[in-house]
Amino acid sequence: MSRGHLATGSITLHRIPEREPHGRWIDARSGLTWPDTLLPPESEVWGLRILNVAGLIVAQCVPAGQRHHLISAALMVALILFTEFWIRIDIGPMWRRCAVFGVNTALLAAAIAVTPMAGIASWAGYMLYASLFTGAPMLLCVGVSCVLMTATQRNGWHHIADPWWVSILCWVLNVVVGVAAVAVIDARESTLLRRRELTDELIAERSRNAELQEELVGQAMRTGVRDERARLARELHDTVAQGFVAVVTQLESIDEDHLSPSVRERVENAKSLAREGLGEARRAVNALAPVPLESRPLATALQEALTAFSRRNPIAATLRVDGDPRSLPGDESLLRIAQESLANVAKHAGATQVVTTLTYLDDTLLLDIRDNGRGFIPDAVRRGADNGFGLTTMAQRAGLIGGELAIESEPGAGCVISVSVPR
Incomplete structure (x- = not known):
């Protein structure tokens, strides 16, 4: 029948x-x-x-x-x-x-x-x-x-x-x-x-349950990673960073007037190394600390980061958003990449303006950070003394969310950091 x-x-x-x-x-x-x-x-x-x-x-x-x-x-x-x-x-x-x-x-x-x-x-x-x-x-x-x-x-x-x-x-x-x-x-x-x-x-229904279980496991893993990062950030802050603060404080309390030139030079080198170590420790703490995106969209978090950046530095920072904003699993990594890029601009670029563009396409999310600074040669920075650690970290963050990072820069022409993440 x-x-x-x-x-x-x-x-x-x-x-x-x-x-x-x-x-x-x-x-x-x-x-x-x-x-x-x-x-x-x-x-x-x-x-x-x-x-x-x-x-x-x-x-x-x-x-x-x-x-x-x-x-x-x-x-x-x-x-x-x-x-x-x-x-x-x-x-x-x-x-x-x-x-x-x-x-x-x-x-x-x-x-x-x-x-x-x-x-x-x-x-x-x-x-x-x-x-x-x-x-x-x-x-x-x-x-x-x-x-x-x-x-x-x-x-x-x-x-x-x-x-x-x-x-x-x-x-x-x-x-x-x-x-x-x-x-x-x-x-x-x-x-x-x-x-x-x-x-x-x-x-x-079994397939839906499997997908839900996978999502719950992934969420638990992300939560675990976030908690562990927060714990490491606290440990670094309370131990390493505070230790460097104590070292800097002790070194600055030394009366250098009664020191010989050679000892004074060593003290100054120690101060410089301690301050550099303190800066790196704080940078590590900031990189490990949880990104506050739980209740805010990426565009809002980026705008707040740019506003804080402009208050700390004499650099105009603006945000442009194109397309229909939506939450994506890689938003935290994109915010970290933007923060790292802004830190590099403040430290190295000598720029007066930074424009960040967030573009939502049907199948791709694009993040561009453009500055009008002095520019550089990307390959030369990667081969430098610090091996371009910041650039490498940003590329790794993009890769972990399935994206790609591209750097366009040359001396005197500013720099553009571009990240594309498939939906």
């Missing part, structure tokens, strides 16, 4: 258009596959063909005149050819299915009138009409098909009324058997289809 999307109700009691064929009958076989079905779905097509050929052969094996055999054979061949025709056309419209029923019935009735045994092909009606119709139309067609079966069982139309009650009894028995078979098969297939739908729903 044809099955598309499972609809509720029994096809023996209600007409359910969703469970009737739409398109070619040969393609609209059951959505179930073997072994859920007793036979493979394509067996219905071959079952119909075999019954038609069996009717043709058996009709020629019973005693009859040559003329009767020729007429019967012609009718059965016509039925076979008509069957091969209609199973390959669109029988979605009701009138076409009714035409199939009418032509099949007429050809079989004529063949039975000539050689009654040709009517064994009418047994295909149980399968055929239960796949073409549902509800009352299906019951009507099965009932008419049982009339053909009864005529075959009574050895032709001329014996149908001798006696009439036997024919009625045969017809009733045929209808009961046919409807019962259709109901049992329909109930079984409906149960299997419903089970398959439930299985698909469970698989989909």
